[in-house]
Amino acid sequence: MAWSAVTSAVTTIGNLLTQEAIYxxxxxxxxxxxxxxxxxxxxxxMEAETKQSKDERIRLWVAEIRELAYDAEDVVKEFALKIGSKNKGGLPSRIKRSACCLKEGWMLHKTRSKIEKIIERINDLVRRLQTYGVKELKDRGEESSSSTERRESRPPYPHIMDDNIVGLVDDTEGLVKVLKNESGCKVVTIWGMGGLGKTTLAKNIYHHHQVIDYFDHLAFVYVSQPCRKRNVWEDILSGFKTLDDADRKKRDEDLAEKLCNKLEEKKCLVILDDIWTSEAWDSLKPAFPVATGRHSNSKILLTSRNRGIVPYADIRELKCLNDQQCWELFQKIVFPQTGKYRYSKILVIC
Structure with missing residues (x-):
């Protein structure tokens, strides 16, 4: 069954992320x-599998989902195994190789490309299923407090590894203050080179208890390459639990207007992860009050490697970790339970 294949892939990938992140x-x-x-x-x-007996197209798409899950699991396991096999020489050789020269650069590029293609296929399949009446299955909590309701109604992502957040405490606290400042800038950019932890910081903000309590709605959206504005708008509305079948048939202008109205009515936080170009922002901004001159208490938080994505944004530059922070992060990942000072005398080779 496709469900079993997807569950297996999610479990395997989750275990690798939490237990063998070094690979x-x-x-x-x-x-x-x-x-x-x-x-x-x-x-x-789940709904698609119940409908596949009545619709041949859905049956074929469910079969494709199963293959996608196998591909996803294979590409991640293959990368982890290759990296692991190159490091049988022990920990010191791993440190030396990582600090001096990353010989696996080509493998990184190839794996990233494969993952991006799989994600594009997943998004395409989900949208096709939804076009044919297959909706998301959502579980809502029954608790009464508004804070709890907001937390329960949020989509089950992004995943975050709290134990491995190093060097981001001050950045997190600073961003929370900025986002809660009603007179502050409505657009905030987390800017920095690749690999510094921009997405991790954004996830931490998304899960922060003060942010959850302060905003009425929150949405976290990955911006694909190339940027597809309609997909992003639909994902935001889906995160707010306000996207319906009629919205999927609306013109782009009408969909943008609905989202803009929602951001005016409620105090929302929209996190746009990994925007590459100012053109991508220009295509998205018709749906955001702050970019169209309309009053709103909602805010936009985006991550980017490009400082000038939004000229009027409050720029928060993410710095590289210092030597002590790098060592702390390394210990958290490699020795999560065996004692953080076990290898404290290993020399840093550069």
Whole structure:
């Protein structure tokens, strides 16, 4: 069954992320995102499997989902095994190789490319299923407090590894203050080179208890390459639990207007992860009050390697970890339970 295949892939990838993250060094964010997309696909799959006997197209798509799950699991396991096999020489050789020269660069690029293609296929399949009446299956909590309701109604991503957040405490606290400042800038950019932890910081903000309590709605959306504005708008509305079948048939202008109205009515936080170009932002901004001159208490938080994506944004530059922070992060990943000072005398080779 497709459900079993997807569940297996989610479990395997999750175990690798939490227990053997060292062997995913360089592709953690991509693998984390892949796991997220698989979980989203699961939300549509149960209904799809019940309808496949009545519709040949849905049956074929369910079969394709099964193959996608196998591909996803294979590409992650293959990368982890190759990296692991190259490091049988022990920990010191791993440190030396990582600090001096990353020979696996070509493998990183190839794996990232494979993951991106799988994610694109997942998104395409989910949208096709939804076009034919297969909806997401959502579980809502019954608790009465508004804070709890918001937390329960949020989509089950992004996944975050709290134990491995190093050097981001001050950045997190600073961003929370900025986002809660009603007179502050409505658009905030987390800016920095690749691999510094921009997505991790954004996830931490998304899960922060003060942020959850302060905003009425929150949405976390990965911006694909190339940017597809309609997909992003639909994902935001889906995160707010306000996307219906009629919205999927609306013109782009009308869909943007609905989202803009929602952001005016409620105090929302929209997190746009990994925007590459100012053109991508220009295509998205018609749906955001702050970019169209309309009053709103909602805010936009985006991550980017490009400082100038939004000229009027509050820029929060993410710095590289210092030597002590790098060592702390390394210990958390490699020796999570065996004692953080066991290898404290290993020299840093550069």
């Amino acid at each position: 995913l060094w360089g592709v953690e964010e991509e693998v984390d995102r892949l796991q997220t997309e698989l979980k989203w696909m699961q939300s549509s799959l």
